[in-house]
Amino acid sequence: MVSVRSRARLLAWAALLAGLAAVVVLVATTGRGGLLILLLGLCGLAGTAAGVWLVVAHRGAARWTGAVLALAALALVLVAYTVKGLWGEALAAVVLWGLAAVCARSALRTVRPPAGMRAVRHLPAKHPVLIMNPRSGGGKVGRFGLVEKAERLGARVLLLDTSAGGHTDVTELARGAVAGGADLLGVAGGDGTQALVAAVAAEHGLPFLVLPAGTRNHFAMDLGLDRADPSLTLDALTDGEELLVDLGTVSGRPFVNTVSFGVYAQIVQSPEYRDAKTSTALDALPDLLLGYSGAQLDARADDTRLTAPQALLVSNNPYAGAQPLGGGARRPRLDLGTLGVVSVRVANAAQAAQVAVLGSRAAGLTVTTARQVTVDAQAPTIPVGVDGEALNLPTPVTCAVRPGALRVVVPRRRPGVPAAPGGPLDWRRLLALALGSALPPSD
Structure with missing residues (x-):
């Protein structure tokens, strides 16, 4: 052999x-x-x-x-x-x-x-509570029968009010579940909803279960979960293991994936973005790249200053490749206790070609890691995209990471996360x- x-x-x-x-x-x-x-x-x-x-x-x-x-x-x-x-x-x-x-x-x-990521044994919860958004991912909760399957496994399910004019405070719903004796919190929804429930789970030291019922499910993908059938993740309730995962914060608000500034943040602000992401981005990029219309940004990643970036992407742990808009890349680990930082400043075709040929070594692209990123501007507020949600936050905006804050429960059998690209060959x-x-x- x-x-x-x-x-x-x-x-x-x-x-x-x-x-x-x-x-x-x-x-x-x-x-x-x-x-x-x-x-x-x-x-x-x-x-x-x-x-x-x-x-x-x-x-x-x-x-x-x-x-x-x-x-x-x-x-x-x-x-x-x-x-x-x-x-x-x-x-x-x-x-x-x-x-x-x-x-x-x-x-x-x-x-x-x-x-x-190191996994440890997870004992099945006695009073798991799962919060589900029936409209998330085009109705995946109903399509995959998540409510019925979860209740058969002994979980209590709380549905968000998605009726016309209805509004449910996800954070308060999660805190109410904890007050009612929940010993595990789970969520079936988009990444933004997952981050809010995750913050409550981290606050009380409870295990957290992610059901990939959103549209893209980036967090679930990087956890190695099966995004094609979110019901398979329910196996974690009876045959699961725990991963200690980091949780990002931006001005005190939790995030599990990314915080974006500049070009991408302004694209996310568009009302059409949620229904037509690609076409909306393509339509907005010319105005933003050629004479960026937003407030000029000044960012600092730990001790590294990033001057006037057009686009800035801060991620909860670094992606396995320099992706200016975060598309297509994956994070091989979510427990490194660091933020990934990608800063883009491209002014012409020559610089764009340099980025295409040299990648992270190009002058217009800065790829680094940091424990804290601070973004400032000569404006009282700036547009910020937090896990794909459009916000306006007061300056300066500070991103940080809470190492090992989340006890994420995952099925022992899951597709897994592919190994990260090794960068330039040695x-x-x-x-x-x-x-x-x-x-x-x-x-």
Whole structure:
């Protein structure tokens, strides 16, 4: 049987050989073909980035021009490769380099797998109370029979009043449940509702159950829960385990995912945002990026000053990638006791292309972590998006994190959270692994 260390060494050698083969393909290409492959690829990437910038930062003819430019850049690269007879070599180089990257990451993760959140045994609650929003996620509570299934498992269910003119204070409802003897609080609703109930659970040291019955369920996703069928999370009531999870606060208000300022916060303020997020964002971005109409922000992440960011995203633990608007990325851990910070300031197509090519190393993008983030402006209040909800908060706005504040109960069997991308590959550590020597520390 192959040991873990031996398997990692084999993967490391496979990565090094595949990377070397990619270089050989480019060098061995007739004449200056190898250099031409690289230059064409970079030009195509720059053209695509410039086109995407025109799409998001302009309207009308400029936006259509950007879409055409992005597609044309890709098409011209493919045509040029074909005309010059470099298609086969270019494809081989890309495939080999992709194989090298996959093997390299697998090798380093095999020998030093990323640590996940520590789970401890959870004894079933005797008086669980679950708060449910019948309208959340387009009616998932009714569609998946959450009320009936929860009550069969011994839980008491409290439904939010969603009738015309009806209003339920979620926080008071949760506190009333605690006063009535609840020894577990759960919620089926959006991330904003989850944060309010989570704060009450943390205040009283009670276990907290998340039912992914919202629209996007980012918090549930990062907890490794099954978002396709929220009823499966109810298994945690009888066969669960606890995770100690951090809870974020913004000016005293709890949040479980993100707090956004600047461009994204103003987009969230739009009345149309909840029903048409993508189209609303695309329609608002030009005005906001080109001559941002809001108050100029001045932010500080611990000791790092972020001057006049156009968009600022603060997350309860860092995402596994620099996502200026927080879309598509995941947080591999929610127990690091730190905030993720992504600050964006892009003024033209060249800077947009730099962000596309260099990512977090681009001048227009700052990616860091902090225990506290303070955002100020020359205005009494500023728009803030808290877990997707539009608010206006008095300045300065302070974001902080409460490490291990939440005892989150999850089913023992759940899809899980994928390992985080490892960032730039450390070929020095990979070579050491292939040669069988001790791994040098990560930079």
